[in-house]
Amino acid sequence: MGVVSRVHRPSAVRREQRAVRSVIGLALVCATAAAVLTGCSMQEAICGGGEYPVVGVGGTGSACVPNGEEPPGGYTRYPAGKVPEHVDDEWDTYWRTHTVDKDGHTVELPEGR
Template identity: 45%
Template structure:
């Protein structure tokens, strides 16, 4: 068997370099899905409308005709679980789910 120059030192250096690349790749992973809103905004639903809504700056209240999504049911990315859910469901002016499908406008 032929000896490799550097032997254990070279092997250790390669292992450390590989580990560093793996750590950096994991630490720098980026979510490439399209966000519903920008980083300083939150999504709001159009009252009575399925699939309608907009984004509001974090420090502002929802505009007239819009309400916040219920906690835990806020869409974060296009086509995520809650984005798909709100395509067929709507909220009333008090932020409650409209259960009568005849009262929901498709946006």
């Protein structure tokens, strides 16, 4: 019968494997901390990548339009500087009670609308 031999890994290889695992672990911890500290993980975007939000003319409806395309009928772009970016941000909340009328003016909606 043959001799059973053990395969020994050199200690340098084991140290390198531990170092790689440590670096990966540290990177995951840093990425998680950055997401929590910046609020990225807690804010849902109004539109997906490659889209921009539009508001319904005369109402509180909104939609997302692919970049480079014009808003569909019945919708218009939000006024500059008043574009909601995340759910429940300042402008998302504002546009729940305001709209853009057919003449392009920002108006407050009557209560209950």
